[in-house]
Structures are given as C-alpha cells and as structure tokens.
Amino acid sequence: MLVISNSSARRRTLLAAAAGLVVAPWAAAGTAHAAAPKVYLDPGHGGTDPGAVANGLTEKALTLSIALQTRDILKASYSVDVRMSRTSDITRSLAYRTSDANAWGARIFVSIHINSGGGTGFESYRYPGTGSTLHSAVHSRVLSNMRTVGSVTDRGLKTANFHVLRETAMPAVLTENLFIDTVADANLLKRAAFITATARGHANGIAAYLGL
Numbered sequence: 716m717l718v719i720s721n722s723s724a725r726r727r728t729l730l731a732a733a734a735g736l737v738v739a740p741w742a743a744a745g746t747a748h749a750a751a752p753k754v755y756l757d758p759g760h761g762g763t764d765p766g767a768v769a770n771g772l773t774e775k776a777l778t779l780s781i782a783l784q785t786r787d788i789l790k791a792s793y794s795v796d797v798r799m800s801r802t803s804d805i806t807r808s809l810a811y812r813t814s815d816a817n818a819w820g821a822r823i824f825v826s827i828h829i830n831s832g833g834g835t836g837f838e839s840y841r842y843p844g845t846g847s848t849l850h851s852a853v854h855s856r857v858l859s860n861m862r863t864v865g866s867v868t869d870r871g872l873k874t875a876n877f878h879v880l881r882e883t884a885m886p887a888v889l890t891e892n893l894f895i896d897t898v899a900d901a902n903l904l905k906r907a908a909f910i911t912a913t914a915r916g917h918a919n920g921i922a923a924y925l926g927l
C-alpha cells in the first residue's frame with residue numbers, strides 16, 4: 716500500500732518507482748547501510764601455549780580449526796563482521812584477546828576451548844551475574860549439532876570468573892568442547908565431521924542470538 720504524501724517530489728518518485736523506472740531511494744537507504752554485527756571469535760591458546768595435550772591431540776590446534784570453520788560458516792551464511800584473536804598458531808595473551816575485542820567494539824565474544832582433567836561431554840561458561848541469552852543460544856546449538864555426529868554428555872551451563880569473560884565489555888561465552896584426555900571424547904575430536912558440526916553449532920547459536 717502506498718502512503719499518500721503531500722510532497723510532489725516524493726509523489727513523483729513513488730509514481731516512478733511504481734512504474735519500475737527507479738529504485739525508491741528511501742528503500743535503498745534503509746537496507747544497504749545497516750552495519751553488520753561484529754562477532755569476535757577467540758580460539759583458545761596458540762603459539763607457545765599449546766593448552767591441553769593428550770591422545771595425540773593438541774587443544775590449540777582444535778580450537779583454531781573450530782573457530783576458523785565457525786567464521787567461514789558465519790560469513791558464508793550471513794551478513795556479519797568477524798574478527799578473531801588469532802587465525803594461525805601464534806601466541807596471544809589473555810589481555811590482548813579482551814582488549815582487542817573491546818577496542819574493535821565487538822557485539823559478542825565467543826571463546827573456544829577443549830576440556831581436560833578427566834570427564835566427558837560439553838559444558839560452557841558465562842561470567843557470574845550476567846544474562847544467559849547468548850550463553851543459552853550457543854550452548855543448546857553446539858550440543859545439538861555435536862549430537863548429529865556422536866553421543867555427547869550435556870555437562871550444563873556454568874559460570875566462572877575467567878579473564879576473557881570478566882574483562883570483555885560485551886556478552887561473552889566460553890565453550891569447553893569435550894575432554895581431550897578422555898579416549899571416547901578424543902575419538903570424536905579426531906573426526907572432521909565432528910569438528911565441522913561443532914563449528915556449525917557455534918555459528919548457529921551466534922546467528923540465533925543476533926537474529927540473523
């Protein structure tokens with residue numbers, strides 16, 4: 716339905732648009748320049764810090780694979796701006812990761828890790844006292860996507876006073892994607908399909924939170 720305008724210029728434009736002669740300029744202005752949401756992905760560890768190592772696997776390599784695939788899925792599927800704390804095997808301090816995300820003006824921060832210390836399954840963290848919307852969106856989708864490949868225990872949504880959760884100025888979540896030192900979990904982490912499913916879960920959760 717066209718809204719009647721008192722402006723003859725606007726009326727002429729409306730008539731021209733209706734005739735297919737021009738693209739209505741207000742429509743273009745309303746859609747073409749909306750800023751893409753800024754998503755910060757933080758693959759845990761890297762460089763001189765391997766993270767946990769067991770069963771022939773290294774945490775820093777797994778987190779990088781999951782994060783790179785999460786970025787690629789997001790960029791292929793949505794209009795979104797993605798920045799990462801690292802895209803290769805380099806050392807990044809915890810302070811670098813959070814100050815870089817804060818300086819960039821990230822809308823959300825997602826840190827990706829692999830668990831260790833005995834146990835099995837998936838768990839995730841947010842800072843105590845903060846809202847659970849991002850946390851819940853990511854947790855549920857990572858779990859459901861992991862379960863398309865194998866059996867995964869849900870260890871639940873947890874809170875912790877981690878640097879990357881405390882020092883980030885935006886909603887932040889940290890995922891612990893199975894236990895590297897548990898053979899059954901390690902066998903899943905060795906499967907390319909499981910890594911891709913884990914990345915898809917992160918991407919789907921991020922997209923759901925952002926309403927993409």
Ligand SMILES: [Zn+2]
Pocket residue numbers: 759760766767774828829
């Ligand atoms: Zn870690």
